[in-house]
Amino acid sequence: MNNDVLLACQDLSVGYGGHAVAEGITLAIHPGEYWCVAGANGSGKSTLLRTMLGLLAPIAGAVTHGRELRGGDIGFLPQRSDVPRDFPASVAEVVESGLVAGAGWRPFWRRAERERARAMMARMGISDLAWRSFRALSGGQQQRALLARALCAARRMLFLDEPVAGLDADATREMYELVRQLNQEDGVAVVMVSHDLDTAGREASHVLRLAGTDSRCDAHADAAHAHGGHGATRPLYCGAVGPLHPPPRHASHAHDHAHDDGGAR
Protein backbone atom coordinates (compact mmCIF):
# COMPACT_ATOMS: atom_id res chain seq x y z
CA MET A 1 0.00 0.00 0.00
CA ASN A 2 1.11 3.51 -0.75
CA ASN A 3 2.50 5.38 2.18
CA ASP A 4 0.03 8.22 1.92
CA VAL A 5 -3.08 6.06 1.65
CA LEU A 6 -5.32 6.69 4.67
CA LEU A 7 -7.73 3.83 4.18
CA ALA A 8 -8.05 1.17 1.51
CA CYS A 9 -10.62 -1.49 0.63
CA GLN A 10 -9.55 -4.59 -1.28
CA ASP A 11 -12.24 -6.52 -3.11
CA LEU A 12 -14.51 -5.78 -0.18
CA SER A 13 -17.98 -7.28 0.27
CA VAL A 14 -20.21 -5.79 2.92
CA GLY A 15 -23.49 -6.88 4.44
CA TYR A 16 -25.23 -8.27 7.50
CA GLY A 17 -25.43 -11.81 8.81
CA GLY A 18 -23.27 -13.32 6.08
CA HIS A 19 -25.46 -11.88 3.33
CA ALA A 20 -23.64 -9.39 1.09
CA VAL A 21 -25.43 -6.26 -0.09
CA ALA A 22 -22.49 -4.77 -2.00
CA GLU A 23 -19.53 -6.66 -3.45
CA GLY A 24 -16.16 -6.20 -5.05
CA ILE A 25 -15.37 -2.72 -3.75
CA THR A 26 -11.76 -1.73 -4.23
CA LEU A 27 -10.67 1.80 -3.46
CA ALA A 28 -7.97 3.83 -1.76
CA ILE A 29 -8.60 7.10 0.06
CA HIS A 30 -5.78 9.65 0.17
CA PRO A 31 -5.39 12.75 2.32
CA GLY A 32 -7.46 15.67 1.11
CA GLU A 33 -9.89 13.64 -0.97
CA TYR A 34 -13.66 14.08 -0.80
CA TRP A 35 -15.59 10.90 -1.51
CA CYS A 36 -19.30 10.74 -2.04
CA VAL A 37 -20.93 7.30 -1.67
CA ALA A 38 -24.22 7.21 -3.55
CA GLY A 39 -26.80 4.60 -4.49
CA ALA A 40 -30.40 3.63 -4.02
CA ASN A 41 -31.90 2.53 -0.71
CA GLY A 42 -30.55 -0.85 0.31
CA SER A 43 -27.54 -0.63 -1.98
CA GLY A 44 -25.26 -0.87 1.03
CA LYS A 45 -24.01 2.72 1.41
CA SER A 46 -24.28 2.90 5.18
CA THR A 47 -23.19 -0.72 5.49
CA LEU A 48 -20.02 0.11 3.55
CA LEU A 49 -19.39 3.11 5.80
CA ARG A 50 -19.86 1.04 8.94
CA THR A 51 -17.55 -1.64 7.60
CA MET A 52 -14.89 0.95 6.78
CA LEU A 53 -15.18 2.22 10.37
CA GLY A 54 -14.73 -1.28 11.77
CA LEU A 55 -18.25 -1.44 13.24
CA LEU A 56 -19.12 -4.37 10.99
CA ALA A 57 -16.92 -7.26 9.91
CA PRO A 58 -16.42 -7.53 6.14
CA ILE A 59 -18.17 -10.45 4.40
CA ALA A 60 -15.12 -10.82 2.18
CA GLY A 61 -12.06 -8.81 1.31
CA ALA A 62 -10.36 -6.41 3.69
CA VAL A 63 -10.29 -2.83 4.98
CA THR A 64 -6.79 -1.60 5.77
CA HIS A 65 -5.91 1.56 7.61
CA GLY A 66 -2.87 3.59 6.63
CA ARG A 67 0.15 3.37 8.86
CA GLU A 68 -0.25 6.93 10.06
CA LEU A 69 -3.92 6.60 10.93
CA ARG A 70 -4.30 6.34 14.70
CA GLY A 71 -6.99 6.61 17.32
CA GLY A 72 -8.13 10.20 17.36
CA ASP A 73 -7.81 10.68 13.62
CA ILE A 74 -11.27 9.55 12.52
CA GLY A 75 -14.49 11.46 13.04
CA PHE A 76 -17.95 10.06 12.39
CA LEU A 77 -21.41 11.61 12.10
CA PRO A 78 -23.97 8.80 12.42
CA GLN A 79 -27.15 8.85 10.38
CA ARG A 80 -29.30 9.43 13.42
CA SER A 81 -28.37 9.14 17.02
CA ASP A 82 -30.35 6.78 19.20
CA VAL A 83 -29.55 8.78 22.31
CA PRO A 84 -32.23 7.97 24.87
CA ARG A 85 -34.58 10.81 25.72
CA ASP A 86 -33.56 10.85 29.37
CA PHE A 87 -29.77 10.86 28.91
CA PRO A 88 -28.21 13.55 31.08
CA ALA A 89 -25.43 15.25 29.12
CA SER A 90 -24.36 18.83 28.57
CA VAL A 91 -23.54 19.91 25.03
CA ALA A 92 -19.91 20.44 26.09
CA GLU A 93 -19.71 16.88 27.37
CA VAL A 94 -21.07 15.52 24.09
CA VAL A 95 -18.66 17.57 21.97
CA GLU A 96 -15.67 16.71 24.16
CA SER A 97 -16.41 13.01 23.84
CA GLY A 98 -14.97 13.35 20.34
CA LEU A 99 -11.58 13.90 21.95
CA VAL A 100 -11.52 10.68 23.94
CA ALA A 101 -9.92 8.41 21.35
CA GLY A 102 -7.07 10.88 20.82
CA ALA A 103 -6.43 11.24 24.54
CA GLY A 104 -5.97 7.48 25.08
CA TRP A 105 -6.07 6.55 28.76
CA ARG A 106 -4.97 10.01 29.92
CA PRO A 107 -7.62 11.08 32.45
CA PHE A 108 -7.76 14.84 31.93
CA TRP A 109 -7.92 17.09 28.87
CA ARG A 110 -4.91 19.10 27.80
CA ARG A 111 -5.42 22.81 27.29
CA ALA A 112 -5.07 22.34 23.51
CA GLU A 113 -7.85 19.75 23.55
CA ARG A 114 -10.20 22.05 25.44
CA GLU A 115 -9.40 24.78 22.93
CA ARG A 116 -10.16 22.41 20.08
CA ALA A 117 -13.56 21.53 21.52
CA ARG A 118 -14.32 25.20 22.05
CA ALA A 119 -13.22 26.07 18.52
CA MET A 120 -15.41 23.37 16.99
CA MET A 121 -18.42 24.57 18.98
CA ALA A 122 -17.76 28.10 17.78
CA ARG A 123 -17.48 26.83 14.21
CA MET A 124 -20.88 25.17 14.52
CA GLY A 125 -22.34 28.26 16.19
CA ILE A 126 -23.29 26.47 19.40
CA SER A 127 -20.83 28.09 21.83
CA ASP A 128 -23.63 29.66 23.84
CA LEU A 129 -25.30 26.25 24.23
CA ALA A 130 -22.24 24.60 25.80
CA TRP A 131 -23.77 24.15 29.26
CA ARG A 132 -27.29 23.42 28.07
CA SER A 133 -28.70 19.95 28.33
CA PHE A 134 -28.25 17.98 25.09
CA ARG A 135 -31.72 16.48 25.22
CA ALA A 136 -33.32 19.94 25.49
CA LEU A 137 -31.92 21.03 22.10
CA SER A 138 -33.89 21.08 18.86
CA GLY A 139 -33.12 18.44 16.22
CA GLY A 140 -31.00 20.86 14.20
CA GLN A 141 -29.01 21.97 17.25
CA GLN A 142 -28.41 18.35 18.23
CA GLN A 143 -27.14 17.63 14.73
CA ARG A 144 -24.71 20.55 15.06
CA ALA A 145 -23.47 19.32 18.42
CA LEU A 146 -22.93 15.83 16.99
CA LEU A 147 -21.08 17.32 14.03
CA ALA A 148 -18.90 19.36 16.40
CA ARG A 149 -18.14 16.09 18.20
CA ALA A 150 -17.23 14.46 14.88
CA LEU A 151 -15.00 17.44 14.00
CA CYS A 152 -13.18 17.13 17.34
CA ALA A 153 -12.34 13.54 16.45
CA ALA A 154 -11.61 14.11 12.75
CA ARG A 155 -7.97 15.10 12.61
CA ARG A 156 -7.42 13.28 9.31
CA MET A 157 -10.67 11.67 8.17
CA LEU A 158 -14.36 12.47 8.51
CA PHE A 159 -17.16 9.99 7.78
CA LEU A 160 -20.67 11.36 7.37
CA ASP A 161 -23.78 9.21 7.01
CA GLU A 162 -26.57 11.19 5.32
CA PRO A 163 -25.58 14.45 7.02
CA VAL A 164 -28.28 16.55 5.35
CA ALA A 165 -31.21 14.18 5.81
CA GLY A 166 -33.89 16.09 7.68
CA LEU A 167 -32.21 19.50 7.36
CA ASP A 168 -33.93 22.45 5.70
CA ALA A 169 -32.45 24.19 2.64
CA ASP A 170 -30.37 26.74 4.57
CA ALA A 171 -28.99 24.18 7.01
CA THR A 172 -28.16 21.87 4.09
CA ARG A 173 -26.20 24.61 2.31
CA GLU A 174 -24.35 25.42 5.53
CA MET A 175 -23.51 21.77 6.08
CA TYR A 176 -21.97 21.42 2.60
CA GLU A 177 -20.09 24.68 3.08
CA LEU A 178 -18.65 23.47 6.38
CA VAL A 179 -17.58 20.10 5.02
CA ARG A 180 -15.97 21.80 2.01
CA GLN A 181 -14.09 24.17 4.31
CA LEU A 182 -12.87 21.29 6.43
CA ASN A 183 -11.79 19.37 3.37
CA GLN A 184 -10.06 22.19 1.52
CA GLU A 185 -8.64 24.29 4.35
CA ASP A 186 -7.87 21.66 6.97
CA GLY A 187 -7.05 18.89 4.48
CA VAL A 188 -9.34 16.38 6.18
CA ALA A 189 -10.34 13.49 3.92
CA VAL A 190 -14.14 13.21 3.73
CA VAL A 191 -16.32 10.19 3.03
CA MET A 192 -19.98 11.16 2.75
CA VAL A 193 -22.95 8.90 2.20
CA SER A 194 -25.66 10.86 0.44
CA HIS A 195 -28.91 10.54 -1.44
CA ASP A 196 -28.46 14.01 -2.80
CA LEU A 197 -26.17 13.11 -5.67
CA ASP A 198 -26.81 16.42 -7.43
CA THR A 199 -25.12 18.51 -4.75
CA ALA A 200 -22.88 15.98 -3.07
CA GLY A 201 -21.62 14.77 -6.44
CA ARG A 202 -20.67 18.35 -7.37
CA GLU A 203 -18.86 18.88 -4.08
CA ALA A 204 -16.94 15.61 -4.10
CA SER A 205 -13.66 14.82 -5.79
CA HIS A 206 -14.64 11.16 -6.10
CA VAL A 207 -18.05 9.54 -6.38
CA LEU A 208 -18.63 5.90 -5.58
CA ARG A 209 -21.94 4.61 -6.92
CA LEU A 210 -23.17 1.43 -5.34
CA ALA A 211 -25.65 -0.58 -7.36
CA GLY A 212 -26.14 -3.68 -5.27
CA THR A 213 -24.62 -7.12 -5.65
CA ASP A 214 -25.54 -7.57 -9.28
CA SER A 215 -22.69 -5.35 -10.36
CA ARG A 216 -19.10 -4.91 -9.45
CA CYS A 217 -17.86 -1.49 -8.65
CA ASP A 218 -14.33 -0.61 -9.65
CA ALA A 219 -13.79 2.82 -8.24
CA HIS A 220 -10.22 2.59 -7.14
CA ALA A 221 -7.81 5.44 -6.97
CA ASP A 222 -6.15 4.61 -10.28
CA ALA A 223 -9.44 4.90 -12.11
CA ALA A 224 -10.09 8.16 -10.36
CA HIS A 225 -6.77 9.50 -11.54
CA ALA A 226 -7.46 8.32 -15.07
CA HIS A 227 -10.79 10.07 -15.08
CA GLY A 228 -9.65 13.46 -13.99
CA GLY A 229 -6.83 13.25 -11.55
CA HIS A 230 -6.46 13.76 -7.87
CA GLY A 231 -8.77 16.38 -6.49
CA ALA A 232 -10.43 16.94 -9.85
CA THR A 233 -13.82 18.62 -9.77
CA ARG A 234 -15.25 16.21 -12.32
CA PRO A 235 -16.81 13.37 -10.40
CA LEU A 236 -16.32 9.75 -11.29
CA TYR A 237 -19.36 7.55 -11.46
CA CYS A 238 -18.83 3.88 -11.32
CA GLY A 239 -20.73 0.69 -10.74
CA ALA A 240 -23.42 -0.78 -12.92
CA VAL A 241 -24.08 2.39 -14.87
CA GLY A 242 -20.42 3.12 -15.55
CA PRO A 243 -19.19 6.70 -15.91
CA LEU A 244 -22.51 8.26 -16.78
CA HIS A 245 -23.99 11.40 -15.35
CA PRO A 246 -27.69 11.19 -14.59
CA PRO A 247 -28.51 8.84 -11.76
CA PRO A 248 -30.59 6.09 -13.38
CA ARG A 249 -33.20 5.62 -10.70
CA HIS A 250 -34.89 8.98 -10.52
CA ALA A 251 -38.08 7.53 -9.16
CA SER A 252 -36.33 6.02 -6.20
CA HIS A 253 -34.45 9.24 -5.49
CA ALA A 254 -37.61 11.29 -5.55
CA HIS A 255 -39.13 8.81 -3.18
CA ASP A 256 -36.18 9.06 -0.82
CA HIS A 257 -36.40 12.81 -0.67
CA ALA A 258 -40.07 12.69 0.06
CA HIS A 259 -39.27 10.26 2.83
CA ASP A 260 -36.60 12.53 4.28
CA ASP A 261 -38.92 15.50 4.25
CA GLY A 262 -41.50 13.43 6.04
CA GLY A 263 -38.97 12.57 8.71
CA ALA A 264 -38.14 16.23 9.26
CA ARG A 265 -41.64 17.24 10.17
Place this chain on the structure above:
Amino acid sequence: MNALLDPLAQYFSLPFVRNAVVVGVMIAVSASLLGVPLVLRRFSLLGDGLSHVAFGAMAVAAVVGLTNDMPLILAITIACAIVLLRAGRGARTGGDAAIAMMSAGALAVGYLLMNLFPRSGNVSGDVCTTLFGSVSILTLSPADVATCAILSALVILCFVFFHHRIFAVTFDEEFAAATGVGVRAQNLWAAVLIAIVIVLSMRLVGALLISALVVFPALSAMRLWRSFRAVVWGAAGVSAGCAVIGLLISILCGTPVGATIVAADIACFGLACALGALRRRT
Protein backbone atom coordinates in the same frame (compact mmCIF):
# COMPACT_ATOMS: atom_id res chain seq x y z
CA MET B 1 -33.24 15.09 71.10
CA ASN B 2 -30.86 13.61 73.64
CA ALA B 3 -33.06 10.57 73.87
CA LEU B 4 -32.18 9.98 70.22
CA LEU B 5 -28.54 11.00 70.25
CA ASP B 6 -27.43 9.21 73.39
CA PRO B 7 -28.11 5.70 72.20
CA LEU B 8 -26.50 6.63 68.87
CA ALA B 9 -23.35 7.84 70.61
CA GLN B 10 -23.34 4.62 72.54
CA TYR B 11 -23.66 2.53 69.43
CA PHE B 12 -20.89 4.48 67.67
CA SER B 13 -18.48 3.75 70.50
CA LEU B 14 -18.69 0.12 69.36
CA PRO B 15 -16.13 -0.67 66.64
CA PHE B 16 -18.41 -3.07 64.75
CA VAL B 17 -21.05 -0.38 64.33
CA ARG B 18 -18.47 2.03 62.95
CA ASN B 19 -17.23 -0.69 60.60
CA ALA B 20 -20.75 -1.34 59.42
CA VAL B 21 -21.36 2.32 58.61
CA VAL B 22 -18.03 2.72 56.79
CA VAL B 23 -18.51 -0.45 54.73
CA GLY B 24 -22.17 0.36 54.08
CA VAL B 25 -21.35 3.81 52.69
CA MET B 26 -18.51 2.47 50.54
CA ILE B 27 -20.66 -0.26 49.02
CA ALA B 28 -23.56 2.13 48.44
CA VAL B 29 -21.26 4.61 46.68
CA SER B 30 -19.67 1.94 44.46
CA ALA B 31 -23.02 0.44 43.48
CA SER B 32 -24.53 3.81 42.64
CA LEU B 33 -21.52 4.91 40.56
CA LEU B 34 -21.69 1.77 38.44
CA GLY B 35 -25.47 2.09 38.34
CA VAL B 36 -25.45 5.32 36.31
CA PRO B 37 -23.97 3.83 33.10
CA LEU B 38 -25.99 0.65 33.60
CA VAL B 39 -29.29 2.52 33.82
CA LEU B 40 -28.40 4.76 30.88
CA ARG B 41 -27.41 1.80 28.71
CA ARG B 42 -30.66 0.01 29.56
CA PHE B 43 -28.94 -2.63 31.66
CA SER B 44 -30.84 -1.79 34.85
CA LEU B 45 -31.69 -5.42 35.50
CA LEU B 46 -28.08 -6.58 35.18
CA GLY B 47 -27.57 -5.99 38.91
CA ASP B 48 -30.61 -8.07 39.69
CA GLY B 49 -29.56 -10.92 37.41
CA LEU B 50 -26.01 -10.99 38.69
CA SER B 51 -27.11 -10.97 42.32
CA HIS B 52 -29.18 -14.08 41.65
CA VAL B 53 -26.19 -15.67 39.98
CA ALA B 54 -24.14 -14.86 43.07
CA PHE B 55 -26.88 -16.45 45.19
CA GLY B 56 -26.67 -19.61 43.06
CA ALA B 57 -22.89 -19.59 43.32
CA MET B 58 -23.13 -19.24 47.09
CA ALA B 59 -25.35 -22.32 47.25
CA VAL B 60 -22.88 -24.26 45.10
CA ALA B 61 -20.02 -23.20 47.38
CA ALA B 62 -21.97 -24.33 50.42
CA VAL B 63 -22.76 -27.70 48.86
CA VAL B 64 -19.15 -28.29 47.85
CA GLY B 65 -18.25 -27.38 51.40
CA LEU B 66 -15.86 -24.49 50.84
CA THR B 67 -14.97 -22.61 54.01
CA ASN B 68 -13.99 -19.52 52.00
CA ASP B 69 -16.68 -19.20 49.34
CA MET B 70 -15.64 -15.74 48.08
CA PRO B 71 -13.27 -16.79 45.23
CA LEU B 72 -15.80 -19.20 43.71
CA ILE B 73 -18.69 -16.71 43.95
CA LEU B 74 -16.57 -13.96 42.41
CA ALA B 75 -15.36 -16.17 39.57
CA ILE B 76 -18.85 -17.35 38.60
CA THR B 77 -20.39 -13.88 38.87
CA ILE B 78 -17.63 -12.22 36.84
CA ALA B 79 -17.98 -14.84 34.11
CA CYS B 80 -21.74 -14.26 33.94
CA ALA B 81 -21.31 -10.47 33.90
CA ILE B 82 -19.00 -10.71 30.90
CA VAL B 83 -21.40 -13.03 29.07
CA LEU B 84 -24.42 -10.81 29.80
CA LEU B 85 -22.76 -7.54 28.74
CA ARG B 86 -21.59 -9.23 25.53
CA ALA B 87 -25.03 -10.68 24.91
CA GLY B 88 -26.42 -7.15 24.83
CA ARG B 89 -25.05 -6.79 21.33
CA GLY B 90 -26.14 -8.92 18.42
CA ALA B 91 -26.40 -12.23 20.24
CA ARG B 92 -29.08 -14.76 19.30
CA THR B 93 -30.71 -14.31 22.69
CA GLY B 94 -31.36 -10.62 23.35
CA GLY B 95 -29.86 -8.81 26.34
CA ASP B 96 -32.98 -8.70 28.50
CA ALA B 97 -33.94 -12.30 27.74
CA ALA B 98 -30.43 -13.49 28.62
CA ILE B 99 -30.56 -11.61 31.93
CA ALA B 100 -34.01 -12.99 32.75
CA MET B 101 -32.89 -16.51 31.90
CA MET B 102 -29.76 -16.38 34.01
CA SER B 103 -31.50 -14.62 36.88
CA ALA B 104 -34.39 -17.05 37.21
CA GLY B 105 -32.23 -20.09 36.46
CA ALA B 106 -29.58 -19.28 39.05
CA LEU B 107 -32.22 -18.54 41.69
CA ALA B 108 -33.98 -21.84 41.09
CA VAL B 109 -30.81 -23.93 41.01
CA GLY B 110 -29.50 -22.19 44.12
CA TYR B 111 -32.70 -22.82 46.06
CA LEU B 112 -32.81 -26.42 44.86
CA LEU B 113 -29.26 -27.06 46.03
CA MET B 114 -29.91 -25.44 49.40
CA ASN B 115 -32.88 -27.77 49.89
CA LEU B 116 -31.12 -30.90 48.68
CA PHE B 117 -28.02 -30.29 50.80
CA PRO B 118 -29.16 -28.18 53.75
CA ARG B 119 -26.47 -26.49 55.83
CA SER B 120 -28.68 -26.19 58.88
CA GLY B 121 -32.13 -27.25 59.96
CA ASN B 122 -33.53 -23.88 58.96
CA VAL B 123 -33.36 -23.78 55.15
CA SER B 124 -35.92 -21.03 54.68
CA GLY B 125 -34.07 -18.89 57.23
CA ASP B 126 -30.82 -19.39 55.31
CA VAL B 127 -32.48 -18.50 52.02
CA CYS B 128 -34.09 -15.43 53.51
CA THR B 129 -30.77 -14.24 54.91
CA THR B 130 -29.01 -14.68 51.58
CA LEU B 131 -31.75 -12.95 49.62
CA PHE B 132 -32.59 -10.06 51.90
CA GLY B 133 -29.35 -9.54 53.77
CA SER B 134 -29.01 -9.90 57.48
CA VAL B 135 -27.16 -8.53 60.42
CA SER B 136 -23.95 -9.95 58.93
CA ILE B 137 -22.85 -6.40 58.20
CA LEU B 138 -22.57 -6.01 61.96
CA THR B 139 -20.22 -8.97 62.20
CA LEU B 140 -17.59 -7.87 59.68
CA SER B 141 -13.98 -8.80 60.31
CA PRO B 142 -11.16 -6.24 59.83
CA ALA B 143 -10.16 -8.18 56.68
CA ASP B 144 -13.69 -7.71 55.29
CA VAL B 145 -13.50 -3.99 55.93
CA ALA B 146 -10.10 -3.76 54.24
CA THR B 147 -11.29 -5.71 51.17
CA CYS B 148 -14.33 -3.49 50.86
CA ALA B 149 -12.28 -0.34 51.21
CA ILE B 150 -9.80 -1.37 48.51
CA LEU B 151 -12.46 -2.41 46.01
CA SER B 152 -14.59 0.68 46.60
CA ALA B 153 -11.53 2.88 46.18
CA LEU B 154 -10.85 1.09 42.89
CA VAL B 155 -14.36 1.83 41.61
CA ILE B 156 -14.20 5.48 42.67
CA LEU B 157 -10.75 5.96 41.11
CA CYS B 158 -11.97 4.42 37.85
CA PHE B 159 -14.77 6.98 37.70
CA VAL B 160 -12.39 9.83 38.53
CA PHE B 161 -9.71 8.87 36.03
CA PHE B 162 -11.76 7.44 33.17
CA HIS B 163 -14.74 9.75 33.42
CA HIS B 164 -14.48 10.88 29.78
CA ARG B 165 -14.15 7.36 28.42
CA ILE B 166 -17.06 6.14 30.49
CA PHE B 167 -19.16 9.01 29.21
CA ALA B 168 -18.15 8.42 25.58
CA VAL B 169 -18.97 4.71 25.65
CA THR B 170 -22.21 5.20 27.59
CA PHE B 171 -23.48 8.05 25.45
CA ASP B 172 -22.74 6.54 22.05
CA GLU B 173 -20.92 3.24 21.99
CA GLU B 174 -20.88 3.14 18.20
CA PHE B 175 -19.23 6.53 17.80
CA ALA B 176 -16.69 5.60 20.45
CA ALA B 177 -15.85 2.37 18.64
CA ALA B 178 -15.70 4.08 15.23
CA THR B 179 -13.29 6.75 16.43
CA GLY B 180 -10.97 4.22 18.05
CA VAL B 181 -11.85 4.16 21.74
CA GLY B 182 -11.16 0.67 23.11
CA VAL B 183 -14.81 -0.17 23.73
CA ARG B 184 -14.37 -3.92 24.20
CA ALA B 185 -11.66 -3.55 26.81
CA GLN B 186 -13.73 -1.01 28.67
CA ASN B 187 -16.85 -3.20 28.66
CA LEU B 188 -14.75 -6.04 30.00
CA TRP B 189 -13.42 -4.18 33.01
CA ALA B 190 -16.82 -2.67 33.62
CA ALA B 191 -18.30 -6.19 33.81
CA VAL B 192 -15.59 -7.29 36.25
CA LEU B 193 -16.13 -4.26 38.50
CA ILE B 194 -19.91 -4.68 38.50
CA ALA B 195 -19.61 -8.35 39.46
CA ILE B 196 -17.25 -7.53 42.32
CA VAL B 197 -19.49 -4.78 43.68
CA ILE B 198 -22.54 -7.02 43.54
CA VAL B 199 -20.85 -9.85 45.39
CA LEU B 200 -19.74 -7.32 48.01
CA SER B 201 -23.12 -5.69 48.42
CA MET B 202 -24.79 -9.05 48.97
CA ARG B 203 -23.49 -8.84 52.54
CA LEU B 204 -25.16 -5.52 53.05
CA VAL B 205 -28.60 -5.74 51.51
CA GLY B 206 -28.75 -9.31 50.27
CA ALA B 207 -29.12 -10.57 46.72
CA LEU B 208 -32.67 -9.35 46.07
CA LEU B 209 -32.21 -5.74 47.08
CA ILE B 210 -28.98 -5.05 45.22
CA SER B 211 -30.85 -3.79 42.16
CA ALA B 212 -32.25 -1.05 44.35
CA LEU B 213 -28.74 0.13 45.35
CA VAL B 214 -27.74 0.14 41.68
CA VAL B 215 -30.83 1.75 40.21
CA PHE B 216 -32.42 4.15 42.71
CA PRO B 217 -29.57 6.64 43.27
CA ALA B 218 -28.98 6.92 39.51
CA LEU B 219 -32.67 7.59 38.84
CA SER B 220 -32.87 10.14 41.67
CA ALA B 221 -29.80 11.97 40.38
CA MET B 222 -31.19 11.99 36.82
CA ARG B 223 -34.23 13.87 38.12
CA LEU B 224 -32.10 16.51 39.77
CA TRP B 225 -29.10 17.13 37.49
CA ARG B 226 -28.62 17.58 33.76
CA SER B 227 -24.98 16.82 33.00
CA PHE B 228 -23.41 13.39 33.13
CA ARG B 229 -20.72 14.45 35.59
CA ALA B 230 -23.26 15.92 37.99
CA VAL B 231 -25.47 12.83 37.75
CA VAL B 232 -22.58 10.43 38.45
CA TRP B 233 -21.35 12.24 41.54
CA GLY B 234 -24.85 13.27 42.61
CA ALA B 235 -25.88 9.60 42.57
CA ALA B 236 -22.86 8.73 44.72
CA GLY B 237 -23.80 11.46 47.22
CA VAL B 238 -27.46 10.49 47.31
CA SER B 239 -26.55 6.84 47.81
CA ALA B 240 -24.08 7.59 50.62
CA GLY B 241 -26.67 9.74 52.39
CA CYS B 242 -29.38 7.08 52.09
CA ALA B 243 -26.99 4.40 53.35
CA VAL B 244 -26.14 6.43 56.45
CA ILE B 245 -29.78 7.30 57.16
CA GLY B 246 -30.90 3.71 56.56
CA LEU B 247 -28.21 2.26 58.80
CA LEU B 248 -28.97 4.71 61.61
CA ILE B 249 -32.69 3.98 61.46
CA SER B 250 -32.10 0.24 61.40
CA ILE B 251 -29.79 0.48 64.42
CA LEU B 252 -32.22 2.66 66.37
CA CYS B 253 -35.41 0.86 65.46
CA GLY B 254 -34.07 -2.63 64.96
CA THR B 255 -35.35 -2.90 61.38
CA PRO B 256 -33.57 -5.09 58.77
CA VAL B 257 -30.50 -3.23 57.45
CA GLY B 258 -30.89 -3.83 53.70
CA ALA B 259 -34.60 -3.15 53.49
CA THR B 260 -34.25 0.04 55.55
CA ILE B 261 -31.50 1.41 53.27
CA VAL B 262 -33.63 0.67 50.22
CA ALA B 263 -36.63 2.33 51.86
CA ALA B 264 -34.49 5.45 52.37
CA ASP B 265 -33.52 5.26 48.65
CA ILE B 266 -37.18 5.03 47.66
CA ALA B 267 -38.08 8.04 49.81
CA CYS B 268 -35.18 9.97 48.29
CA PHE B 269 -36.37 9.09 44.78
CA GLY B 270 -39.83 10.41 45.60
CA LEU B 271 -38.29 13.62 46.89
CA ALA B 272 -36.13 13.97 43.77
CA CYS B 273 -39.18 13.49 41.52
CA ALA B 274 -41.04 16.22 43.39
CA LEU B 275 -38.08 18.61 43.25
CA GLY B 276 -37.54 17.91 39.57
CA ALA B 277 -41.20 18.54 38.76
CA LEU B 278 -41.15 21.73 40.81
CA ARG B 279 -38.07 23.01 38.95
CA ARG B 280 -39.54 22.24 35.56
CA ARG B 281 -42.64 24.25 36.43
CA THR B 282 -40.77 27.35 37.60
